[in-house]
Amino acid sequence: MDSGAAAHVEPDREAIARQLQLSVGSLTTSTLTRMERDMPWFRDLSAEDRSWIGLIVQAGIRAFVTWYEQPDGTSPPVTAEVFGVAPRALTGVVSLHQTVEMVRLTIEVVEENVDEAVGATFAPSVRESIVRYAREVAFATAEVYARAAEMRGAWDARLEALVVDSVLRAEADDTVLSRASALGWEASGDVVVVLGRVPSADTPGPARESIIDDVRRSARHVGLDALCAVQGDRMVVVLGGVDNPDKAGAAVAQHFGDGPVVVGPVVPDLARASVSARAANAGLRAAGGWPDAPRPVTSDDLLPERALSGDGHARRQLVQEIYRPLADAGAPMLDTVSSFFDHGGSIEATARAMFVHPNTVRYRLRRATEATGMTPTDPRHAYTYRVALTLGRLTGQDSTSPHQL
Numbered sequence: 464m465d466s467g468a469a470a471h472v473e474p475d476r477e478a479i480a481r482q483l484q485l486s487v488g489s490l491t492t493s494t495l496t497r498m499e500r501d502m503p504w505f506r507d508l509s510a511e512d513r514s515w516i517g518l519i520v521q522a523g524i525r526a527f528v529t530w531y532e533q534p535d536g537t538s539p540p541v542t543a544e545v546f547g548v549a550p551r552a553l554t555g556v557v558s559l560h561q562t563v564e565m566v567r568l569t570i571e572v573v574e575e576n577v578d579e580a581v582g583a584t585f586a587p588s589v590r591e592s593i594v595r596y597a598r599e600v601a602f603a604t605a606e607v608y609a610r611a612a613e614m615r616g617a618w619d620a621r622l623e624a625l626v627v628d629s630v631l632r633a634e635a636d637d638t639v640l641s642r643a644s645a646l647g648w649e650a651s652g653d654v655v656v657v658l659g660r661v662p663s664a665d666t667p668g669p670a671r672e673s674i675i676d677d678v679r680r681s682a683r684h685v686g687l688d689a690l691c692a693v694q695g696d697r698m699v700v701v702l703g704g705v706d707n708p709d710k711a712g713a714a715v716a717q718h719f720g721d722g723p724v725v726v727g728p729v730v731p732d733l734a735r736a737s738v739s740a741r742a743a744n745a746g747l748r749a750a751g752g753w754p755d756a757p758r759p760v761t762s763d764d765l766l767p768e769r770a771l772s773g774d775g776h777a778r779r780q781l782v783q784e785i786y787r788p789l790a791d792a793g794a795p796m797l798d799t800v801s802s803f804f805d806h807g808g809s810i811e812a813t814a815r816a817m818f819v820h821p822n823t824v825r826y827r828l829r830r831a832t833e834a835t836g837m838t839p840t841d842p843r844h845a846y847t848y849r850v851a852l853t854l855g856r857l858t859g860q861d862s863t864s865p866h867q868l
Contacts, residue, residue: 480532486580491521494572627692633737655708656727656740657700658747659719678718685714712759723750724759745774767850786855788834799827
């Protein structure tokens with residue numbers, strides 16, 4: 464056999480692997496010494512975490528020896544061999560970037576000491592294998608951190624759903640608030656709850672799994688905190704740091720499915736968000752009574768539909784915010800507003816029926832607007848007025864036993 468043919472003889476991998484195995488301890492020690500010297504973050508770790516990293520380094524070098532001896536794929540998976548010795552919690556202590564640094568340094572140490580470990584004759588074969596093995600370790604590292612991120616994401620999603628459910632049930636105690644803070648909730652300002660339908664599976668756009676991330680992104684864009692959850696066919700979004708409920712609802716409305724999107728009233732904090740959620744939920748149930756409602760629409764704008772659908776809170780709110788201010792202003796005010804609607808919104812016809820000047824009617828209508836915040840001449844407001852007047856009359860029809868709305 465000539466010298467050219469001899470150059471291509473496959474090295475005795477089993478014998479070389481035995482030599483490498485004898486050097487695992489010294490290579491591990493050399494690697495940890497270099498890490499102590501060159502990586503400040505390693506020095507800052509606890510003794511327990513440094514010990515786990517030492518086991519990872521040792522397992523990585525042992526796994527390379529096994530892999531070198533059996534390069535045909537019969538060796539155990541690199542992920543299990545290298546990272547299986549460490550607890551999953553370590554991925555929360557050592558970042559992916561730091562792990563990559565650790566792997567790079569380990570490979571560098573092995574390459575520098577390979578001549579001493581196996582001799583100059585077989586060193587080229589080992590170095591060539593190290594390059595291939597580094598690729599395997601890179602994929603294994605990415606897999607470990609991807610799985611850890613997936614698990615954390617799944618846990619965060621379950622925790623967020625639990626927090627939202629507790630908020631809706633008016634069970635937002637200190638524990639729930641602490642969990643919300645762990646999810647990134649920082650808002651100390653006003654809070655609203657937004658409800659709507661979940662996009663259907665065939666809705667164009669991002670997959671349903673990414674909707675909650677998109678909601679958070681849109682909320683952050685306008686400076687709001689957000690907690691989201693899908694409950695059956697509806698999506699619940701709790702927004703914090705709100706200064707304008709209409710703008711807050713508009714910031715996330717695009718992520719809901721077809722149908723109405725209802726924004727509950729503003730409440731002072733997350734602990735009282737159940738009040739906003741209850742009103743928003745009642746509004747969502749009653750929104751079908753106003754087909755031309757804007758999107759989003761506030762639960763207060765849906766007070767007439769909510770009252771007609773049986774929402775006692777809406778009935779009381781209409782009486783307190785519209786009927787009572789008119790009644791407290793005196794019978795002429797209440798009678799003028801009522802007559803105005805009875806005469807088709809005509810000021811002149813109302814004036815003739817009440818034997819007053821049209822300007823008197825105009826003045827009283829302006830006073831009604833100031834007292835209630837609603838303009839009698841606006842068609843939508845006029846509808847709300849009429850429902851409120853009817854409910855108010857029903858409430859006061861028996862002064863000895865008030866009708867329970």
